[in-house]
Amino acid sequence: MAIDWSEYRPGEFFDELFSAPGEARPAARALADYLASLGTRGLAERQRDAERAIAEMGITFTVYTEGQNIDRAWPFDVIPRTIEANEWARIEAGLIQRLTALNCFIDDLYHERRIIADGIVPDDIIATSSNFLPACVGANPPFGVWANICGTDLVRDRDGTVYVLEDNLRVPSGVSYMLENRIVTKQVFPEMFEHASILPVDDYASQLFDMLASLSPRKVDLPRVVVLTPGIYNSAYFEHSYLAQRMGVDLVEGSDLVVADDECVYVRTIRGLERVDVIYRRINDTSLDPECFDKDSVLGVPGIMRAWRAQNVAIANAPGAGVADDKVVYAYVPRIIEYYLGEKAILPNVPTLLLRDDETRAKVLAELENWVVKPANESGGYGMLIGPRSSEEERARMAESIEANPRNYIAQPVLALSTAPTLVQGEVEPRHLDLRPFILQGQRIWVTPGGLTRVALRRGSLVVNSSQGGGSKDTWIVAADS
Amino acid sequence: MSLLSRVAERIYWSARYLERAETTARLARVYGNLLLDLPRRTGLNWDVLVQITGVSDVYRELHPNPGVDAAERFFVADRNNPSSVRSSLQFARESIRTTRDIVPSEAWRSINELCMDVSQELDAATSHRRRYGIHSLIVEGCQQLSGLLADTMSHDAAYQFFRIGRNIERADMTTRIIDVAVATMLGREDLARFDNTLWMAVLQSLSAYQMYRQKVRRRIAAPDVINFLLKNDQFPRAMAFSLRELAASLASLPRNAEPLKKQGNLRRTLAVLDVTRLTNAALHQWIDEAQLQLGELHSLIQATWFQPTASAFGRGQAQAASQTSSQTQTSSNPTA
Numbered sequence: 094m095a096i097d098w099s100e101y102r103p104g105e106f107f108d109e110l111f112s113a114p115g116e117a118r119p120a121a122r123a124l125a126d127y128l129a130s131l132g133t134r135g136l137a138e139r140q141r142d143a144e145r146a147i148a149e150m151g152i153t154f155t156v157y158t159e160g161q162n163i164d165r166a167w168p169f170d171v172i173p174r175t176i177e178a179n180e181w182a183r184i185e186a187g188l189i190q191r192l193t194a195l196n197c198f199i200d201d202l203y204h205e206r207r208i209i210a211d212g213i214v215p216d217d218i219i220a221t222s223s224n225f226l227p228a229c230v231g232a233n234p235p236f237g238v239w240a241n242i243c244g245t246d247l248v249r250d251r252d253g254t255v256y257v258l259e260d261n262l263r264v265p266s267g268v269s270y271m272l273e274n275r276i277v278t279k280q281v282f283p284e285m286f287e288h289a290s291i292l293p294v295d296d297y298a299s300q301l302f303d304m305l306a307s308l309s310p311r312k313v314d315l316p317r318v319v320v321l322t323p324g325i326y327n328s329a330y331f332e333h334s335y336l337a338q339r340m341g342v343d344l345v346e347g348s349d350l351v352v353a354d355d356e357c358v359y360v361r362t363i364r365g366l367e368r369v370d371v372i373y374r375r376i377n378d379t380s381l382d383p384e385c386f387d388k389d390s391v392l393g394v395p396g397i398m399r400a401w402r403a404q405n406v407a408i409a410n411a412p413g414a415g416v417a418d419d420k421v422v423y424a425y426v427p428r429i430i431e432y433y434l435g436e437k438a439i440l441p442n443v444p445t446l447l448l449r450d451d452e453t454r455a456k457v458l459a460e461l462e463n464w465v466v467k468p469a470n471e472s473g474g475y476g477m478l479i480g481p482r483s484s485e486e487e488r489a490r491m492a493e494s495i496e497a498n499p500r501n502y503i504a505q506p507v508l509a510l511s512t513a514p515t516l517v518q519g520e521v522e523p524r525h526l527d528l529r530p531f532i533l534q535g536q537r538i539w540v541t542p543g544g545l546t547r548v549a550l551r552r553g554s555l556v557v558n559s560s561q562g563g564g565s566k567d568t569w570i571v572a573a574d575s
Numbered sequence: 576m577s578l579l580s581r582v583a584e585r586i587y588w589s590a591r592y593l594e595r596a597e598t599t600a601r602l603a604r605v606y607g608n609l610l611l612d613l614p615r616r617t618g619l620n621w622d623v624l625v626q627i628t629g630v631s632d633v634y635r636e637l638h639p640n641p642g643v644d645a646a647e648r649f650f651v652a653d654r655n656n657p658s659s660v661r662s663s664l665q666f667a668r669e670s671i672r673t674t675r676d677i678v679p680s681e682a683w684r685s686i687n688e689l690c691m692d693v694s695q696e697l698d699a700a701t702s703h704r705r706r707y708g709i710h711s712l713i714v715e716g717c718q719q720l721s722g723l724l725a726d727t728m729s730h731d732a733a734y735q736f737f738r739i740g741r742n743i744e745r746a747d748m749t750t751r752i753i754d755v756a757v758a759t760m761l762g763r764e765d766l767a768r769f770d771n772t773l774w775m776a777v778l779q780s781l782s783a784y785q786m787y788r789q790k791v792r793r794r795i796a797a798p799d800v801i802n803f804l805l806k807n808d809q810f811p812r813a814m815a816f817s818l819r820e821l822a823a824s825l826a827s828l829p830r831n832a833e834p835l836k837k838q839g840n841l842r843r844t845l846a847v848l849d850v851t852r853l854t855n856a857a858l859h860q861w862i863d864e865a866q867l868q869l870g871e872l873h874s875l876i877q878a879t880w881f882q883p884t885a886s887a888f889g890r891g892q893a894q895a896a897s898q899t900s901s902q903t904q905t906s907s908n909p910t911a
Contacts, residue, residue: 363880
């Protein structure tokens with residue numbers, strides 16, 4: 094049966110593909126016509142093709158709570174999400190501006206701390222941040238850049254405004270799924286790619302490799318770059334191994350590396366020890382070096398911080414970069430951009446209340462059911478409360494946690510996340526989504542065209558994290574002329 | 576850029592476990608048939624196979640009063656037996672999963688499917704006929720995977736470690752199989768008239784029957800079979816052939832002096848062996864010695880390539896750090 098788009102009703106929400114019932118946005122017109130011609134049955138067939146391709150390619154992610162059976166197929170929705178190229182250009186500029194400023198900020202915090210002296214960011218916020226690492230003070234990562242790989246979460250509200258929801262500056266994941274989603278979509282909708290001008294995404298691995306190589310302390314033709322993984326039980330192990338394979342570099346575990354007396358990092362090979370120049374680490378700051386942080390960590394490399402401080406090895410992201418990834422610091426980002434760049438922020442923040450302030454806290458606690466509350470240092474949707482969807486018991490527990498540690502919580506209004514048509518049990522229905530573009534900064538700065546669109550598969554749900562039952566879509570930046 | 580020690584180690588182990596799974600399944604297939612051919616009063620049973628893989632202790636602990644099928648299930652399907660077919664396949668799968676960035680992606684897909692299929696079948700199968708089918712499924716699955724690697728992987732250092740693992744395990748398993756046959760006959764005059772049946776079964780378990788007949792044009796006799804399986808350098812599952820393959824792989828790797836020397840010693844020991852002059856007891860002893868030497872060769876390979884220490888730089892933490900990854904695997908290895 095052909096799809097009748099006038100039957101598709103996103104209701105009060107902003108829909109990414111339709112401006113009104115039956116009225117596709119310019120970037121989505123060709124897609125909407127094509128999908129309509131396929132019909133629901135044809136579409137379901139493509140969905141099955143896509144799922145088969147995903148199982149065969151072994152695209153998986155890991156859920157911690159599933160015990161032994163840790164590998165799950167990546168949930169994917171076959172209907173792409175479109176963004177018009179002109180709108181994307183503005184978002185891209187906003188992302189570049191934001192990461193540039195955040196890197197100035199981090200470098201400043203670990204050196205002169207001008208922004209604190211000038212009273213823009215209060216000292217105690219940094220002093221109480223668990224992501225500020227005293228061991229990094231005075232360190233000089235290449236180009237003064239600390240966060241080399243950033244995954245920024247964007248959401249769109251009812252009126253169409255795109256907000257930055259959070260900056261992931263520690264070990265952002267998801268980019269492999271963005272790449273695989275495109276490969277799968279090309280397989281199941283080859284007709285679309287023949288006719289429309291959709292920006293390609295597949296040079297991410299070479300952009301990443303070039304950026305990492307540019308950080309090498311030794312100026313050699315082929316610096317040795319490695320990806321450092323915590324190992325097979327990490328939820329993103331698939332991605333670690335995928336990126337290593339795509340870049341043609343070694344995937345290493347902490348025990349593969351050793352710091353020698355010359356304060357250089359070496360990898361154990363069958364020929365003996367070989368020098369490592371750049372480490373793309375996918376383990377947390379505090380696991381990096383048992384000499385320096387968590388003494389019991391078996392994931393890291395003893396002495397690696399000494400090697401890094403001596404500039405004998407580059408680590409991306411630099412240790413300590415997470416200080417700008419704190420949800421309390423987030424509230425200050427528009428001011429941070431103005432301070433370092435003298436520009437207004439292109440992409441707005443979601444209005445954010447800091448619960449460390451007594452008056453604000455009292456106000457939020459009085460009506461918790463109207464707010465989204467997030468812990469300052471968690472990621473992956475863990476530990477957050479969505480007021481209107483919460484039970485009285487959950488709210489009581491959250492109130493207790495807030496009172497116990499007010500610095501660690503922020504509150505944001507409930508956003509009416511935008512929707513896009515999604516195939517749910519053979520029917521096309523609106524589902525909420527967000528977008529995570531990835532930004533690379535080394536000598537140059539570069540943004541993925543589009544990013545990873547995550548979609549909440551449950552009706553009405555606002556939680557898009559894959560660890561919480563979300564799925565994903567391919568993201569198309571469509572040039573205006575098509 | 577040279578191959579990581581950890582990756583070399585995992586590839587080596589994936590080959591050993593695959594080979595072990597295949598040979599164990601072969602043994603189960605043939606032994607099941609053999610028992611059907613022998614009269615019940617001979618008292619032969621699956622316990623012999625449990626001994627061969629060096630896990631009798633685990634078996635006795637788990638089955639103080641074993642039932643009829645206990646040993647067979649333990650040998651093939653038991654997850655608690657680190658040498659069972661199921662465990663070996665599972666270890667191989669984990670090794671390949673953690674070297675996914677190096678081995679061809681089809682190999683991962685293939686071992687993954689094999690593990691899923693075998694696991695399902697093992698849980699479902701109770702009849703003898705069905706079990707015979709599973710054993711063949713495993714043998715074919717392992718062979719498919721070896722072929723896939725041989726044809727789709729660059730024959731670089733990583734592949735050489737795969738070949739080394741396979742041939743060490745093969746030499747080891749072949750000697751074990753001979754040993755078990757010898758041990759079965761030892762001091763059992765009443766079994767003498769089944770001698771022919773037994774040695775035929777041994778040949779079949781190694782897919783060697785046809786090649787043996789082509790090579791040795793006499794009726795089947797123990798010394799001829801043993802001689803063929805140890806000293807023939809053209810049959811792939813014969814010990815001499817495995818050692819020659821090993822030599823070629825070792826020769827292509829860096830820093831190979833020690834393991835090469837050990838391998839040379841083993842080949843010389845084998846060259847001077849004259850099976851016809853040995854009693855069964857002396858042969859049993861010779862095999863024990865050969866297995867010890869294979870174990871030593873394994874240790875040298877491990878020390879040379881899997882645990883390069885930072886000692887050249889005055890630091891000793893290398894060894895401590897790399898042990899965590901190998902310990903769980905070596906504990907289930909009969910030769911280590």
